[in-house]
Amino acid sequence: MAEFANLPPLSLYVHFPWCIQKCPYCDFNSHVVPQDTFPEKEYLQALKRDLEQELPFVQGRKLESIFFGGGTPSLLSANGVEEMLAHAEKYIGFTRHIEITLEANPGTAEQQRFKAYQQAGINRISLGAQSFDHRQLKKLGRIHCADETRRAVDMLRQANIDNFNLDLMFALPGQTLVEAMVDLQQAIDLAPSHLSWYQLTLEPNTVFYREQPLLPDDDVQFEILQEGHQRLQQQGYLQYETSAFSTAHQQCKHNRNYWEFGDYLGIGAGAHGKTTLKTPEGFHIHRRQKTRVPEHYLQSMNPCSKDQVIDEKDLPCEFAMNALRLTTGVPKKLFVERTGLPWSLIDQKVQGLIQQGLLRDDPEIWVTTPRGALMLNSILECFL
Numbered sequence: 001m002a003e004f005a006n007l008p009p010l011s012l013y014v015h016f017p018w019c020i021q022k023c024p025y026c027d028f029n030s031h032v033v034p035q036d037t038f039p040e041k042e043y044l045q046a047l048k049r050d051l052e053q054e055l056p057f058v059q060g061r062k063l064e065s066i067f068f069g070g071g072t073p074s075l076l077s078a079n080g081v082e083e084m085l086a087h088a089e090k091y092i093g094f095t096r097h098i099e100i101t102l103e104a105n106p107g108t109a110e111q112q113r114f115k116a117y118q119q120a121g122i123n124r125i126s127l128g129a130q131s132f133d134h135r136q137l138k139k140l141g142r143i144h145c146a147d148e149t150r151r152a153v154d155m156l157r158q159a160n161i162d163n164f165n166l167d168l169m170f171a172l173p174g175q176t177l178v179e180a181m182v183d184l185q186q187a188i189d190l191a192p193s194h195l196s197w198y199q200l201t202l203e204p205n206t207v208f209y210r211e212q213p214l215l216p217d218d219d220v221q222f223e224i225l226q227e228g229h230q231r232l233q234q235q236g237y238l239q240y241e242t243s244a245f246s247t248a249h250q251q252c253k254h255n256r257n258y259w260e261f262g263d264y265l266g267i268g269a270g271a272h273g274k275t276t277l278k279t280p281e282g283f284h285i286h287r288r289q290k291t292r293v294p295e296h297y298l299q300s301m302n303p304c305s306k307d308q309v310i311d312e313k314d315l316p317c318e319f320a321m322n323a324l325r326l327t328t329g330v331p332k333k334l335f336v337e338r339t340g341l342p343w344s345l346i347d348q349k350v351q352g353l354i355q356q357g358l359l360r361d362d363p364e365i366w367v368t369t370p371r372g373a374l375m376l377n378s379i380l381e382c383f384l
């Protein structure tokens with residue numbers, strides 16, 4: 001039976017499942033709704049109900065971070081965000097330096113709204129720039145143009161929100177190395193505190209999967225990746241995860257907690273959560289999932305559609321899948337703290353991977369070698 005000295009830190013993810021338009025590459029749980037026609041009042045009620053049902057998993061902890069993700073949560077009014085935060089603070093409580101992020105689409109940004117979000121308690125914004133090339137933005141089905149992203153950044157600064165992330169994608173349809181670097185430089189020129197630089201993937205159940213656009217070939221993708229990493233590093237953005245780059249001390253606390261196998265409550269349509277529960281029989285790690293379809297979620301008095309205890313034999317792989325994405329790895333003792341299992345359980349497998357040159361030989365830290373980072377799936381197979 002897994003043993004825990006302390007419960008892991010706790011975060012809260014709030015999913016908002018609507019967007020003004022569906023982007024052809026997106027497989028997130030997002031549904032099209034004309035602006036201002038989604039049922040905000042009812043959704044907030046359902047979120048509060050959902051949160052209250054999660055309370056047994058809190059077990060005396062306070063929240064270290066909150067993330068409003070989507071979909072397009074910037075369609076929510078600042079009053080709505082404030083109401084939700086007040087509820088979370090009342091029922092769970094916040095740690096002193098809590099990070100509270102809201103994802104915003106530049107096409108839905110207005111100056112007063114950012115200021116009002118900040119006054120409501122948001123202290124970090126993640127802006128979906130995606131590209132600065134108008135032809136790409138059109139192909140990607142975005143509702144905004146590059147100038148709107150620049151304007152949104154101006155508004156963020158005027159609202160004193162200096163801690164913001166830009167989401168940017170590369171290996172876009174027909175994109176050359178030069179075009180990808182021009183795009184990346186335009187993002188860097190806006191001086192965000194954090195950059196998420198994602199390689200476009202063709203996900204099943206998307207328009208791009210059914211009608212596949214011509215993407216740059218593997219060699220070009222590799223060159224973009226190499227040159228992009230170099231450019232980011234030269235300009236003060238340190239990579240700390242596969243796609244995450246930040247200036248000093250501005251890593252995303254919320255995502256870091258996922259990768260360090262911390263706990264998080266997930267509320268909202270289709271949200272996922274992971275929590276460690278202490279019972280008289282011992283500790284169990286639960287994965288919980290909420291009803292996906294917004295209409296069903298709104299009507300449901302018990303929105304949890306799946307609650308599964310992770311089998312102990314699956315914990316090493318689940319932990320590695322998250323922790324080994326971090327470029328500087330994690331202390332080995334974190335494996336014991338977050339899974340409740342002894343290191344001796346995986347030591348032999350780790351030694352084998354060190355000998356294959358996929359993990360670094362380090363007495364304290366569990367981290368991939370550069371080659372291992374490119375072969376993460378082979379490492380994970382070892383723990384299956």
Ligand SMILES: C[S@@+](CC[C@H](N)C(=O)[O-])C[C@H]1O[C@@H](n2cnc3c(N)ncnc32)[C@H](O)[C@@H]1O
Nearest residue numbers: 025026070071072105128167168198199200201
């Ligand atoms: C949860 S999404 C939503 C953010 C927000 N709704 C937006 O689009 O501006 C977070 C980010 O994932 C990235 N993303 C979504 N689908 C992707 C895909 N198929 N390949 C690579 N990155 C993707 C995009 O950069 C996106 O901003």
Ligand code: SF4
Nearest residue numbers: 019022023026070071
């Ligand atoms: S706006 Fe974001 S969440 Fe909505 S469809 Fe586009 S990528 Fe997906």
